Structure formats: C-alpha cells, structure tokens
Amino acid sequence: MAAKLKASVSVLALGVALASGSALAYQQGDVVLRAGAALVDPQEDSSELALNGTNLSDTPLDIDSSVGVGSNTQIGLTVMYMLNNNVGVELLAATPFSHEVTANLGGTVVDAAEVKHLPPTVSVQYFPMSSDSALQPYVGVGLNYTVFFDEEVDSELDAVTTSLGLGDAKSLELDDSIGLSFELGCDYAISDTLVLNASVWMIDIDTTATFKYDDGSKITADVDIDPIVYMVGLGYKF
Numbered sequence: 301m302a303a304k305l306k307a308s309v310s311v312l313a314l315g316v317a318l319a320s321g322s323a324l325a326y327q328q329g330d331v332v333l334r335a336g337a338a339l340v341d342p343q344e345d346s347s348e349l350a351l352n353g354t355n356l357s358d359t360p361l362d363i364d365s366s367v368g369v370g371s372n373t374q375i376g377l378t379v380m381y382m383l384n385n386n387v388g389v390e391l392l393a394a395t396p397f398s399h400e401v402t403a404n405l406g407g408t409v410v411d412a413a414e415v416k417h418l419p420p421t422v423s424v425q426y427f428p429m430s431s432d433s434a435l436q437p438y439v440g441v442g443l444n445y446t447v448f449f450d451e452e453v454d455s456e457l458d459a460v461t462t463s464l465g466l467g468d469a470k471s472l473e474l475d476d477s478i479g480l481s482f483e484l485g486c487d488y489a490i491s492d493t494l495v496l497n498a499s500v501w502m503i504d505i506d507t508t509a510t511f512k513y514d515d516g517s518k519i520t521a522d523v524d525i526d527p528i529v530y531m532v533g534l535g536y537k538f
C-alpha cells in the first residue's frame with residue numbers, strides 16, 4: 301500500500317507547493333467538513349473455516365482454510381468540531397463499502413460472498429501546530445462501530461457446499477464490531493476556508509461470519525478485517 305501512501309503524500313506536497321500564505325487558524329468552535337475518496341484496505345487475518353464448530357482441517361475433508369477480504373473505495377465524509385485551539389472531535393462517515401469475500405479451501409480460492417458495511421468512527425484529534433499555521437497535521441484516537449449488511453453468498457461457494465451435501469447457503473451474517481481506531485492526518489490551508497486533507501486510519505474491526513444451511517449446519521469463521529483506511533479530499537471550514 302506504499303503507492304497509496306505516496307499518493308497521499310504527493311497531494312500534501314502539492315498543497316504545500318501552492319504556497320498560499322493564508323492562515324488556517326483553527327480555533328475553538330470551528331467546524332470543518334471534509335469530503336474525498338476513502339479506500340478501505342483490509343489487512344485481514346482469519347481463523348480456519350469451521351463446520352458446526354469443527355475446523356475443516358479436523359473433519360474428513362482435512363483441508364486448511366481461511367477467509368480473504370478485498371479492498372473498496374467509496375466517498376468518505378468527515379465532520380470535525382474544534383473543542384479548543386488544539387483538540388478536535390471528528391466523525392468519519394462514508395457511502396457503504398462493498399467487499400468481495402473469498403474462501404481459501406485447501407489452496408483453491410473461491411468467491412464466497414459480497415458484504416457491505418458502514419464503519420462510523422468517532423475520534424478525538426490533537427493538532428500540535430499553533431492555530432495560525434497553514435499546515436495542520438494531527439493524530440487521533442477513536443472508537444469504531446462497524447455494521448455489516450446486504451451479505452450475499454456467492455454461487456462459487458454454493459457450488460462447493462452443494463458438492464459437500466449441504467446445498468446452497470440459506471443466509472450469511474457478519475457480527476457487528478466495536479473497536480479502537482488510530483488516525484494520522486494533515487490539513488493544508490489553500491484559502492481562509494478551503495483545506496486539502498489526507499488522512500489514514502488503522503481500525504480494529506473483528507467479526508464472525510456465519511453461513512447457515514437448510515439442515516441446520518453452520519460454517520463459521522472469525523475474521524479480523526483490521527483495515528487501513530486512506531482518505532484524500534478537500535475540506536471546508538465554517
């Protein structure tokens with residue numbers, strides 16, 4: 301993901317090169333609305349898939365298995381309120397992210413599902429620069445709540461489970477997740493009210509995926525999605 305970070309850094313460098321001279325002057329009571337492209341890049345790690353609680357490696361199938369989660373880009377929105385000249389509180393919102401989920405079954409990777417989620421995150425941010433600096437880097441810590449919805453099982457996984465005698469999945473559910481987030485970002489003033497922004501969040505998102513079948517069988521996997529979220533955009537200071 302170095303390329304994406306580099307892209308964020310170049311946008312910041314461009315902002316610096318614009319050398320507007322206007323001061324951003326973040327002060328208590330300011331509200332900054334930022335919008336841009338937000339990429340959720342899962343750094344996933346999963347348990348083995350388990351059939352009715354037994355890992356597939358311990359069943360007669362005797363295969364190693366794991367779950368993969370693809371990345372997705374959506375429109376990200378943040379709204380920040382300055383509690384004082386150096387501390388802000390921010391809400392991260394976005395249009396729903398949609399991720400392809402794959403299952404590695406004994407070395408064969410099949411499309412398993414598509415899931416959507418919303419990851420609202422509230423962060424407290426610290427701005428170390430003086431309030432008249434045009435460049436405003438910040439760090440934040442926060443709490444994320446991720447809710448999954450529109451889980452759809454892929455026909456490729458259904459073909460596998462049908463060959464195992466389970467048939468097509470009746471449903472798929474992913475548990476909601478609450479976890480900590482850590483954020484680094486930077487605003488650069490290009491006028492009294494407009495800022496360029498680049499920010500990165502590391503978010504702890506852990507869930508359990510449960511596929512249910514007609515005979516009452518369940519296939520489950522614990523998945524730590526733990527994405528890095530990159531956002532580059534423009535902000536407006538009210």
Ligand code: NI
Pocket residue numbers: 504505506524525526
């Ligand atoms: Ni985690």
